Amino acid sequence: MKAKASLLLVDDHQELLEFIADDLQEEYQIQTTNNGIEAMQLLESENYDLIISDVMMPEMNGYELCHHIKENISYAHIPVILLTAKNSIESKIQGLEFGADAYIEKPFSPAFLKAQIASLLKNRLKVKTFFINNPLSQIQSIGQNQSDQEFLKKVDEIILEHLDDPKFNVDRMADILCISRPTLYRKINVVSSLSPNELINLTRLRKAAELLTQRKYKIYEISDLLGYSSATHFSKNFQKQFGLSPSQFQENQKSIASGD
Incomplete structure (x- = not known):
């Protein structure tokens, strides 16, 4: 219920x-x-x-x-x-x-x-x-006012700066933002319906979608760049979140770009 x-x-x-x-x-x-x-x-x-x-x-x-x-x-x-x-x-x-x-x-x-x-x-x-299910959506889009949008932009920047840092976690994010862990958890959860850890994972996958669209890297290279243990693990996470494998998403973006 x-x-x-x-x-x-x-x-x-x-x-x-x-x-x-x-x-x-x-x-x-x-x-x-x-x-x-x-x-x-x-x-x-x-x-x-x-x-x-x-x-x-x-x-x-x-x-x-x-x-x-x-x-x-x-x-x-x-x-x-x-x-x-x-x-x-x-x-x-x-x-x-x-x-x-x-x-x-x-x-x-x-x-x-x-x-x-x-x-x-x-x-x-x-x-x-829409934000959770759309790989190319902007995190600021879920902010209902300027204060929320600025907060979300800052969170996004912090996560992106630490994507390849295996020690980066919610406590570190709270320290950087100078707010308590419970306040950070509540704020992110209410604004996005996600936990901070889920938002970190989603931000990593959205960055992957951006790189896939650019077509400058192979899928296994993107997996390595974003700190995944393997290309298989990355692909499973991507498909679970967005309903498409990385290669399917890449082909879809290619078709959109060419007007097919």
Whole structure:
């Protein structure tokens, strides 16, 4: 059975908070809080797939909460929906400038909110699936915002720099990024649906696809360049990930290039 996505609802209006929670609890795992400061505290210990926040709240409003989330490498990947009674174009622009993924005016249709949640979660899954299955996709494509894209680009660069280093591992990557191993694991897993080790393996295979497309090296040479124990091991890994052997992939790319 597929696990329910986890949502954090933030609103100082208790009645509305309970109404939204009750409406969503059959489809999602719900946690609620009454202000932005408490929401940030919860984010330190809990994992959420999406956050819905009111804009007008004491202590820390929704704009500030969204800004803190999108500026923090550990949370920037989480989609944020802002709810507000303000219906001016300026307020909508402000919400988007703070990094909100969607902006919904009150009063709103519960069905519309559900559709917006489902759309954000579904789109993230589609992008991740395309990246994992497409040998020539760019890792930045799975980043939902600039912060995520920069993080993923840095991770990609670090892995590529150490592809031929047998001692390179998750701990070393965490050290280079100056973040803890659990934070790195959680961040990579949520953004890509992969573990750090799986991402390292996928990056190695994507580099192999790039080299195969260039046709400058033989398959066994690519295997050696990328640190595989044998060409057979490399070929099995490549086919398991992308559904094609290295030679089949190379022939497909040749056909595409020639227009056949």
